[in-house]
Amino acid sequence: DTGVSQDPRHKITKRGQNVTFRCDPISEHNRLYWYRQTLGQGPEFLTYFQNEAQLEKSRLLSDRFSAERPKGSFSTLEIQRTEQGDSAMYLCASSRDRLTYNEQFFGPGTRLTVL
Amino acid sequence: GQQLNQSPQSMFIQEGEDVSMNCTSSSIFNTWLWYKQDPGEGPVLLIALYKAGELTSNGRLTAQFGITRKDSFLNISASIPSDVGIYFCAGLSNFGNEKLTFGTGTRLTIIP
Numbered sequence: 017d018t019g020v021s022q023d024p025r026h027k028i029t030k031r032g033q034n035v036t037f038r039c040d041p042i043s044e045h046n047r048l049y050w051y052r053q054t055l056g057q058g059p060e061f062l063t064y065f066q067n068e069a070q071l072e073k074s075r076l077l078s079d080r081f082s083a084e085r086p087k088g089s090f091s092t093l094e095i096q097r098t099e100q101g102d103s104a105m106y107l108c109a110s111s112r113d114r115l116t117y118n119e120q121f122f123g124p125g126t127r128l129t130v131l
Numbered sequence: 132g133q134q135l136n137q138s139p140q141s142m143f144i145q146e147g148e149d150v151s152m153n154c155t156s157s158s159i160f161n162t163w164l165w166y167k168q169d170p171g172e173g174p175v176l177l178i179a180l181y182k183a184g185e186l187t188s189n190g191r192l193t194a195q196f197g198i199t200r201k202d203s204f205l206n207i208s209a210s211i212p213s214d215v216g217i218y219f220c221a222g223l224s225n226f227g228n229e230k231l232t233f234g235t236g237t238r239l240t241i242i243p
Contacts (some may be wrong), residue, residue, distance in 0.1 A: 018176070020173075022173075043177035047229065049229065049231075051231075056236075057235070057236075057237055058134055058135075058219050058221070058233030058234055058235055059174065059219075059231070059233050061230040061231060061232075064229050064230070071229070072229065072230065074230075093162075105196075107173050107174070107230055109173075111229075114150065118223065118229070119164065119179050120164070120176070120231060121176060122166075122174045122175070122176075123173050123179070124172050124173045125171075125172065125173045126173070
């Protein structure tokens with residue numbers, strides 16, 4: 017089990033720029049999740065995929081956010097026209113495709129700073 | 132978004148002491164998970180609970196799924212320096228609903 021990996025670990029960008037993050041889940045996991053965590057808070061759900069299908073999106077995911085998982089393996093999260101309020105830790109998690117015993121395992125996160 | 136209530140918000144203890152923290156919700160959850168997060172890292176899963184009343188241990192950690200399904204508890208016995216960090220509870224409300232709802236976190240500090 018190599019664990020969930022995320023790239024980059026840190027990203028500093030100027031307001032208005034586009035950014036893209038990548039997540040590689042644990043290899044046998046069919047489900048992949050994105051969460052956002054701001055300072056002093058717990059992670060908040062953004063969206064999740066089962067294989068390549070995006071099955072749920074939070075109201076937190078504005079039109080500037082888009083997530084893909086084209087081949088059901090890795091996923092990308094893109095933020096267009098970044099705003100200072102987008103500064104946060106973006107966390108990816110994965111889990112097996114099971115109705116019960118659905119433990120979600122998290123990656124190390126991508127820390128985004130928008131100047 | 133909704134966050135579960137965790138208490139205490141922070142704890143300052145001496146090495147070797149036992150620790151207790153809890154998490155409460157206004158709604159029912161069918162799964163409770165406890166995570167630990169170190170600064171700049173992602174949450175690490177500690178314990179998973181799936182049945183009301185269930186008591187589960189993982190080394191020095193013990194967690195319980197509250198009988199009302201609206202709360203959960205985490206105990207750490209004989210704390211050591213590497214226990215320092217932020218502990219989060221997280222709940223899943225329905226099987227098939229994949230959104231984890233997290234607590235506000237309990238920050239554990241060990242006083243030398």
